[in-house]
Amino acid sequence: MLTWFLPLFLVFLLIGTPVFFALLLAPGLLLWFSGQERDIALLYRNVYNGMDSFPLMALPFFMLAGEMMNKGGITTRLVDFSQAIMGHLRGGLAHVNILSSMLFAGLSGSAVADTSALGSTLIPAMEKNGYTRKFAAAVTAASSVIGPIIPPSGIMIIYAYVMGESVAALFLAGIVPGVLVGVGLMLVVRLMADKYDLPKAERIVNKNQSIGVLEYWVSLILLRINFAGLLYAITSGLIALAGIALSGWMLFLVMLPIAHFILMGVRRQVSYDFRLICKKAVAPLQAPIIILGGILVGVFTPTEASAAAVAYAFLVSFFVLRTMKLSDLPDILMRSAMGASTVLLLVGAAVAFKVVVSLSHAPEQLAEFVLGLSENPLILLFLINILLFIVGMFLDAGPAIIILGPILGPVFVDLGVHPVHFAIIMSVNLTVGLATPPMGLVLFVASSVSGERVETISKAILPFLAVEVIVIFLITFVEPISMFIPRLTGFVQ
Template identity: 65%
Template sequence: MLAWFLPLFLIFLMIGVPVYFAMLAAPGFMLYLNGQERDIALMYRNIFNGIDNGVLLAIPFFMLAGELMNKAGITERLVAFSQTIIGSVRGGLAQVNILSSMLFAGMSGSAVADTSALGSMLIPAMEKQGYTRKFAAAITAASSVIGPIIPPSGIMIIYAYVMEVSVAALFAGGIIPGILVGMGLMIMTRLMANKYEFPPAKRFVIEGVHISNAENFVARVIARLMLATVLYPLAINVITIQIADHFKHVLFHFTCALIVTEILFQIQRRLVSNEFRIVAKRAVLPLLTPVIILGGILGGVATPTEASALAVAYSALLGLIILRSINLKDLGPILVKSAITSSVVLLLVGAAMAFKTVVSLSHIAEDLAVYILALTNNPLLLLLLINLLLFIVGMFLDAGPAIIILGPILAPIFIDLGIHPVHFAMIMSVNLTVGLATPPMGLVLFVASSVSGVKVETISKAILPFLAVEIFVIFLITYFPVISLGIPSWLGFVKDADLMGPIVGSFF
């Protein structure tokens, strides 16, 4: 009888009961009918136990960092930088929208923040240049799902917490899938631009930009140090001079990398306009945020929570002192907004952990596993079926609660079939993230509707070509594990993993 809590939960969702209350009321009611009053107390106690974990502190910190960066005016800088790179092609402003989402993803990790921040700037600008408002809203909503895929990602932190997987491994695994989604959307936009004769982008942000002497100096130094760091391994391999003292050996090769870097910068001064250089320099400090986050986590210097706190400190330093685009009066509303957004996420996490308790008590996970394996033991077919299930769930349920509810049920089945935990995490995370932009209940559709003033039904029709691209990328991620496991394996987070997968492996 207890297993009936799941159909009751679905009924509550269909009649419009908020997800938080549905996750608590449905299992609580069935436990009461089943005479398990003590388990009701256990379930509700797990609401608090579920959020009493240091790993989850990273979620409010990342949200606060995103709010600070947005208030500091980095959205305009990222859009301007994107436009100088790709904005001159036909349909360029739509491409700018996608590239800006990819850059913004490395700072906020939130699809809602992406849609709101970029949509309020780019949707009116796209309409002004001849795009239909429904197309502008659709491409903004579709590209915003890149936010939770490219790290930092709140839903990956939740998955790592629930399934006890390395956050660093998940962050590394999300880089290529996020880039693939962005590239796929760009290709689709280019094809549509040729068919519907989209206009080339016109400059609407870049005109009249300026940069202070202090910011110009800092940006130049940081840009050179970052490029030299990238070139350093090449310098070690090319320049074979050996120096006994390790410190002097490192210093010598890094100095060589700096010299090459300076030569490259002098060459680019002759190739690009002064305007491009100014716009690029204005983007350096904001783009340092994902470097701090990912560099700290993937380099083993900081935990995700520590890296998120560093991101907040850097964002505050950038907005309050360096750019001076935030004053002390702005901090109150920023903190309140971040607290409210974080509270919603953490309440859902707590409720989902309570829901998970009843899933365990009802043994529904074991029963469902037996049923799924009875259908077929072919992992390829099972992955297809599970993608369909996740896609449907993503239409109606937010990614965080869906991961907490379904993760413990589905992950063990596929891990037993040889699917790597990080690979399955990417399949689940990307699929449910795409659900944020999937009709009829995708959250970012409603945010895009609010920002653009276009009806959700209209955006839902316009977004279908982009959803087709994202679904195609999901299947690439599903059947080609190297997309998810390549970088984690290279960085040492994943060992003894089958990078080829059953499809590619069958040809060798």
Template identity: 65%
Template sequence: MLAFFLPLFLLFLMIGLPVFFGLLAAPGLLLWLNDQQRDLALLYRNVYNGMDSFPLMAIPFFMLAGVLMNRGGITTRLVEFSQAMMGHFRGGLAHVNILSSMLFAGLSGSAVADTSALGSMLIPAMEKNGYSRKFSAAITAASSVIGPIIPPSGIMIIYSYVMGESVAALFLAGIIPGILVGVGLMMMTWFMAQRYDFPAATARASWGARGQASLKAFFPLMTPVIILGGILGGIFTPTEASAVAAFYALMVSLFILKSMTTRDLPKVLMEAAMTSSVVLLLVGAAMAFKTVVSLSHAPEILAAWILSLSENPLILLFLINLLLFVVGMFP
């Protein structure tokens, strides 16, 4: 069965079908053709079992926190803070884009939320400031990958659930790499700004203006401090931290900044539910797919084949990354 459903799964990806559809349709179709209806029912039951997890409850809460902050105008305050700090550099808006992504990553932990929140605001501003649409979109997409690295990260929550690792340890390990990615993007932007003569976004802000921007962004910037401080201090679990983050974002938007009303809540909840459902459905489909793969002894077959190529761990790591690079070409 392995020789059939893996190529079928890759075919579904290459023709542009959703990933969760390929994860379910490929093994499901083969089970149905082989008249294995009992295993087919087990496959789709595993979709629910894969999503029925307490740690995974953190994902919709973190998504909700990100949507609340975006709707509450908190994203705008982060951009204004970034612009006050880095807008005077050559290529200033590109640096603002990257720094805003780093800050927003500490609120939502999602590349999709980062792109949708910042892209709609910064891409038109960058075009108006003389940047090409291609560069504006590219720097927004590239900086959005910081979202799943800097905690709270939805990908890290899923990884900890599947592999049995500590969420707190993963969150702590993601801080430095996320900052390094952001600094690396800023260095690349600086070199490109010198070569292509990118403009500065604004004049150098005074210390008073920077202080005012910092005060406006104080409550949003406290979100990752509360999340990481609570988790690492043993005050609450990562799942409880996600609920605290959502509650904190709601209180800040409704009562402190007063940038959102209760009439906005249905739209906020709907948007968060739609985004969360995509992630959770993908996790459930992946768990079901993993069950079929295990029943077909695919891990043993693939391990034997890979070890037959080389036993050098560096070469094996290179081959795995090469495979992931090719698979990642298909959105």
């Protein structure tokens, strides 16, 4: 009888029951009807156990860091920087929208936060510059799915928690797929630019800007340190191939003046306004570098990295950029607490839901069914992509991962698919589902921000979804796309 938990869960969703209650009601009622009242206590006790996890503390911290940076005017700086880089292209603001999503992904890790923050800024700007509102909303919704793919990613933290995988490995595996989605969306915009006569934007939006003395020097120092680090990574690799032994710190100190002189040479080739906009983007863009860099070199765990991101966001917003006041903190903390509590409640309910999944022997039955369809792993991966894509249309990525991960993951690992590779397949699939009609969550957020109907946005987003589906199949059947960086850094063997 317990095998009916999934159909009953879907019925509750269709009649409008909130996901949290549907996740608990469906198995709870079946346990009661089957006379397993003792297991009901186990079910609801697991709601708390599912939330009581140290790795999951990264979720509220990353949300808080994203809220601080958004409130501190970081979004505007990223948009200005993207405009300076790509605004001169045909369909420039659409390209700016996509690049801003890629940059904002390194700060928030949330598709909903991306749609809300960037949409409120870019959709009115695009409409003012001659784009239709439905096109602007569709680009915003389609590009926002990059948020949970490029690290940090909330859904990858959830997957790592449920399946016992390395968070760092999943973060690294998401970099290339996320960039690939962004590049694919830009290609669609370029193809549509001539056909629909998309307008051309100015390279620099806001001229005659100013920058504080402290921010100027912080940006100058950070830029040289980052560029010297890049030169150090390239040079140390070449030196290692040559078999020469050289102290790491000594090589880095040598690279610092070289980086300074190269940047001074570049400085003479660009305008003052362009330099200023780039300087104002340095401090915000340091956040993903701190998060990933700290994890990679072993300075802190992903959970500690999320706390470091909050500390950095606070210092930058209050003391360097001076764009946030103490009076802003209550609202920031309240919004973060509401967002984090929603996600953690869903995680807790989904973990409790997973208990009934194990009691019902559904994983074994599904495994037998899947393996009975075909013995070819490629065909099975194709079919599972379709399943995940459909699930993503109706169910949020976090609960879907917790429910389906323990069921599908072991099946495909036994077929020879690397667990990190399958994690990326599942995460990207379910994330794209957030922008897929009829129930994609970011479609409703984009509708709320733009004032355009969901049905209208759903039609306009179809060309972008087609490219994202192509990227999903590329990630699925070309394993090095997601596994190259984790293997290169030694996080995956």
